[in-house]
Amino acid sequence: MAFSQQHFEGFRLDFPATLDDAREAVRSVVGWLADHQIQDAECQQWELVLAEAANNAVLYATPEQARQAAAIEVVLSESQIEVRITDHTIGFDWPVSVELPQDDESDHGRGLFIIKSLTDHASYLRGQGQNVLCLRADRKSVPAAREDIEATLDLMTAEVASCYETLANIFRLIADAGNDVEPIALAARWLEELRELAGADFLVLRTAGTEAGRLSFIGGVPSAISWEPSLDLRSSDTVESRAAATRQDQWFDKSTPWAPSDPLRKAGEHISGLAHPLESGGDLTGVLTVGVFQPLWEPSARELNVARSLGDFLGALLHGLNRRDEANQARLLKRELQIAADIQRSLLPAELPQTQFVHCAAHLATVGEVGGDYLDGILLPDGSLLFVVADVMGKGVPAALFATAFHSLLHSHLDLASKPSALMKRLNQAMFPELDRSDMFITAQLVHVSADGLALHVCGAGHAPLLLSDGRQIQEVTADGPPLGITADADYQDHPLSLATHTHVLLHTDGLSDVFSGGGILSRDELTAWLLSTAAAREDASASRDSLHRLHRSVVDASSQQDDATFMVITRGSHTLSAHTQNSLSHAKR
Template sequence: MSLTSLSVPIPSAEVQGRRLTRSEWMQCELSAHLDLSRQVLDELSAFARERGLDAESCRAMELAAAEGINNAIEHGCVGKPEALIRVVWGWSGEIFEVRILDPGSFAPGDPRQLLPNDPLKESGRGLFLMASLVDEVQHRLVDSGHELTLRKKVGAAKPRASALEQLQQAVETMAADLHVTYEDFSALLRLSEDLATASTFEAFVAMACRRLRELLQVESCCSLRLLEDDGSLEMIYGESQRPVPLRLEAARECVERLVIRNRHEEKVYHCSALPLEDPLHATSGCAFADPVLFQDKILGVFTVVQPKATQPFSERQANFVRSVSDFLGIALTTLSLQGERSARERASRELEIAATIQTALLPREFPENSNYRIFGQSRSAMEVGGDYFDVLPVRNVGVLLVIADVMGKGVPAALLATIFRTAVRSRLDLATRPGLLLSAVNQQISDDLYRLDMFITAQVAYLCYETHRLFLANAGHCPVLRLSGNGPAQRHGIQGYPLGVGGSIRFKEEVIALDPGDRLLFLTDGIFEIENAGHHMLGMEQLAADVPNLWKESPEQFSNALFEYLNIFSHSAPSTDDRTVLMVQRQG
């Protein structure tokens, strides 16, 4: 490791065009060995303390830099044993900045999403830890690798102290460090264990308060209030010898409200001197109220009261209260993230079940007939969708063909598609008269669709095997494409109103005579309303022109060719609408 001063600007640094001097910036280079990081951190801390950085900010920068250097060694230098890591630090105005450059190519995610499931796990919390210690964490890739920048507003640097002052500062720092005893570290370790083993968040709060009382070694009462959406403060844990309000309305002024508003701790030396409306007035002694934060989000306020204390909280006591508040912030955020994750997993599982059910309701086998081949396929834009098709044999003399598109997508559309399926199957006595069948189904479900402000487009067709005639009724659905010989695709389907527009609609029937070799394509609008990269829609005209070239073999082969054609047209972009096709081919 070598320590050098900088007399020229740092290659990747932007310091408003100024040249950097020894008093402002320092640089260290070290090889990828963890045992060298301590030397760099000592140099950084000494540099900062000499220029007046307070102990708390210095410690925060040191911890954040330690995490960054360790990450650079363990991840940025993997497979590069001879690589060097450069660490640069100094002031830019009122900002103290540390830059760590390694030869890696790290691309971080959102620190808020990177809390480990196990709170005691040693790895997995580095990004969020650094973000909680400094004001800004910036990652970027430069020509020579990955650069991490840590920034914290600490005030301008002070002139370097004299040798005697430096010695005095060193002695004071050593005394302060020695004051953090093994008992403090042991208490924090036990607090971490409590966080991992507590059955509920409330149980952890009770454990944390007990640990706090053990360390303070004085009589104390703790309370935790959480900030609600309406601005009120709700007590979820409280210890008091006197009744205190469980809820503090947003308009009520008190010490805890002041902590929330200013996002800063408050020390009260004489609680009895507070206004009567302040809940702390009912106590005696002194109090320490600390905000419960996670990053920049304030979650609540943690208050500790020492009823019989005659002296204010010592710095050691205050530090441990702050540590408990930090743990509470982590626990609350972890609980919230786990709740959100559980809700997402539950919703995903429910969608999977719904998709399985919906798939099971679609035909998996198609009627066999020596004169006709039938095949259908449906692909939803989401886990479940509003498209539906059905193929129902009619007494071995024909087949009922159904295709429908419910307004919208997702679960609501899927539910209505299921309702439509049930309604159709309940009127199979009208299977040979699709116009009457659609009218009956519309009368049955129209009121429900109207109340939901939704509608369904559908086509119902009866194919008679003996006469080779198709009876087609249309409820606002897109046309059926008919291919006959080598000619262009023809469109069929007398337009009618969608289901749900009115309950007394009568649907007309169109009769189509099918010749040997004729092919019918029933479809939903998701097939032809797709767009290419230039936002140009395929459209029914283009689809009708291209279908004859795609349908050369069986309906199954045509279905695969059609969906491949759609993928090529849309450049495999995710579908925004459900896509369903139903095909009939007369042999001959």
């Protein structure tokens, strides 16, 4: 015999047997029900029932009996609410039939009628020195589905594993592309590998060439299928052309109405899959089609993520290689830098998160098209925030690629955000092999701010000091950990700080105030003086960001500066959000 299982929540409250204490006890029970997602109307119904029941529990109490506490117990299941009220009075006789009394002055009978009318079950056990009134009613509020913790953990593990796998393959793909291999040969090798990773039977890759309005075939597996060498985008009847025109994934299966001229029909009669558009810098660069020789394809989340992510990167890389072969080296370099700049800008949040208690604004300026500076602001599920500023050694495409890897790993480990030192250690362990092999490093600063905006934890990895001010003095937090990529097993430390007395926090990269020949300098004294005056004036985050940007531009010659300059201002939420909040992140190229 099978038994159904239900989840139960319980609540018990003992109270002195007086009318005032009974009323307070009823309010506590109703508040507990409201906290457990019982709707207002249902709570009001129970408040009326409990008021009558609690009054009965203390109504007959003698002064001596009043010293013995009465009790209310509540059991909340997925389908019912049950209440038991215990008292130590002489009790009363429960009538055989509970009817509305004819006598308007009979409060006792009217109370029992209310209890009976508003519950599905009411019983009264009168005993020697103890009485128990039991009330039950079906729930009108449908309980929220309970989270399957194990399934959630399995999903999170699969997502992290997929991120690692995709990142590792991107590094391998970059290494292959650096060997000056022909684009067609590179595509053939990686399409075969991508087919295995995505659990697919066939793939077709088409890229945008010099001829406008057409996609050229660059590779496909298996090679036995003779794919069309060119696809006319003006034809909207084919699956691939629809993906290119709409810039959206196009699924196909046994129910798809195929156009007679659709090249995918060469793969067979019973096929299914996905045509995924490839973009770079806002431009269409091609279409990757992934499919199986079955009427219906049901890829796992991991397979779909690998196909899309690695396909996007492969398409962008091949597009860059084709452009290199079509133009001179100078034009190619400019295009690659533009692609990298678009990718880098896509890593930045469109707007930094703002809460009732914490406001922020930031500015990122790169010397060239792309740079190694990175910043982020993330609102976490518990209402707290994680702010990040990092600086990859060097600039240009290599720095931007490592900033991309840093971004992916950071967002894969947000479960560690409340302890920045643990998150920093995990980032270092994951990135050390590639950083060490490339002889590069990353300085970083992680700042976790509590949901109420009163506490923050800072962890630095070889980064510029974090500065705090209350308008009267400056507090400096230096980074005591080494940069990422220096030591594989480096340890990092959290610095807990109180924001109860501070109003302004400044994070920045060293490009904000470093000395460069002929470029001027924003000295540390000037920087701290600005922060003191800004905090004293209680400027909001956006106004503070703008004033620091103006100060930096007035002191440092932009044409001579050789390093990226990034900074972020965090303020406590006592300020009113200004119109500038919708432009919390500004980005400029020097």
